[in-house]
Structures are given as structure tokens and as C-alpha cells.
Amino acid sequence: MTADEATEHDAAWFDRLFAAHAGAVHRYLVRRLPAGDGRRDEAEDLAAEVLATAWRRREDVPGGAELPWLYRTAGYVLANHRRKHRAMPVAAVPEQPDDVDPAALAVTDDAVRDVLGRLSPRDRRILLLVAWDGLSGDELAEVLDVSRGGADAALSRARSRLRAAWLEAEGSAGSADDVEQANRP
Numbered sequence: 001m002t003a004d005e006a007t008e009h010d011a012a013w014f015d016r017l018f019a020a021h022a023g024a025v026h027r028y029l030v031r032r033l034p035a036g037d038g039r040r041d042e043a044e045d046l047a048a049e050v051l052a053t054a055w056r057r058r059e060d061v062p063g064g065a066e067l068p069w070l071y072r073t074a075g076y077v078l079a080n081h082r083r084k085h086r087a088m089p090v091a092a093v094p095e096q097p098d099d100v101d102p103a104a105l106a107v108t109d110d111a112v113r114d115v116l117g118r119l120s121p122r123d124r125r126i127l128l129l130v131a132w133d134g135l136s137g138d139e140l141a142e143v144l145d146v147s148r149g150g151a152d153a154a155l156s157r158a159r160s161r162l163r164a165a166w167l168e169a170e171g172s173a174g175s176a177d178d179v180e181q182a183n184r185p
Contacts, residue, residue, distance in 0.1 A: 014055055017066055025050050025070050028133055032078055046081060050074045068135060068142035075125075075143070111169065118165040123158040130155060 001009070029043035029050075050073050054061055061069050116124050129135045129143060141151035 010058060013058065017054060017061075018051060021067050021070055022047060022051060024067060024133070025074055028071060028074055029078060031128075031132060046074070046077055049077050053077070062142070065139065065142045068139040071129065071133065071135070071139075072143045072145070115162065115165045115169050118169070119158070119161055122154075123161050126154050126158045127162060 026043055026047040029046045030040060033039045033043055033046075050070055053073050054066075054070060116127075119127070126140065126144070129140055135143065137148055137151055137155070140155065141148045144151055144154065146154070
């Protein structure tokens with residue numbers, strides 16, 4: 001393949017990637033940014049940064065798993081963006097980026113926000129990636145950078161903790177039997 005053909009091939013790949021996933025990446029970022037007048041513009045800038053990263057690292061983007069790769073990259077871009085806006089000692093930087101701010105979720109139900117706020121950042125992230133962003137088990141594994149079994153286990157644990165937090169919030173988690181009953185399909 002000549003250099004011109006390679007450039008055309010890459011450009012066509014990026015055009016397809018953009019058409020298929022730019023909207024999903026933008027929505028992912030809008031839901032995770034604090035509410036405010038400039039949120040959509042800020043999300044647009046961050047989405048452009050994610051897509052620019054995809055272009056620069058196009059050889060690293062796995063075929064058939066482009067969206068999970070973009071979501072994982074968006075999580076890192078968002079974490080970097082947040083760090084730029086607040087001072088944080090290096091010792092306090094978490095190993096996993098928390099790209100979910102429960103206070104800024106685009107959810108109007110206070111009970112849902114309260115229960116999500118009771119979960120760890122990782123559990124919130126896992127639940128929202130599956131529920132809001134519609135990721136499959138394989139895609140979740142790719143975003144979390146774990147095996148499919150690890151992703152399934154993490155999702156199951158997050159769902160269990162969500163059920164327990166919901167019962168606790170309702171005041172009906174009086175016994176272990178209640179939680180056990182809630183965890184049954």
C-alpha cells in the first residue's frame with residue numbers, strides 16, 4: 001500500500017469511527033460533567049480530544065471494540081480535565097479514574113441520586129456504563145481492562161451493592177434475609 005493509499009484508508013476508518021461513535025462519546029461526557037451553562041461546549045471539546053487521541057493512536061484501537069476503547073479513553077480524558085481544575089496531592093490520586101460525579105448526574109430522581117451516591121466510584125461507573133451507555137459484557141471488560149469474567153463479576157457485585165443500598169435507603173434492609181431476597185433474580 002502506498003503512502004497515499006494508507007492515508008486514504010486511515011481517513012476512511014476515522015470517518016466511519018466518527019460517524020458511528022462521536023455522538024455516544026459526547027453524551028458520555030455530558031452526563032459526567034457538572035451541570036452548567038458551558039457543559040455541552042466543554043463536552044464537545046473533550047469529545048474532540050478523545051477522537052484526536054483515537055486518530056493519533058489508531059493502530060491501538062481494537063477493531064470491533066472501538067466504542068469501549070473510546071469510553072475508556074474518555075474516562076482518562078475526563079479525569080485529566082478534572083485534575084487540571086483542582087489541586088490534589090500526588091498521594092491522593094486514585095489508581096482508577098472516577099469519571100462519575102453522582103451530584104451532577106442527569107437524573108432528576110433524588111432517590112436514585114442518593115442511592116448512586118452511596119456506591120463506590122467504581123460501582124457507579126460500572127453500572128452507568130452498562131445501564132446508560134449500553135455496553136455489553138465484552139465491551140465492559142475492554143473499558144475496565146479486565147477479562148470478561150472479571151467484568152461479569154464486577155457488574156454482579158456492583159448490582160448487589162446497588163440493591164443493598166436501595167434497600168438501606170428505603171429503610172427495609174433490616175435483616176440479611178431482606179438483602180439476600182433482593183439479590184435473587
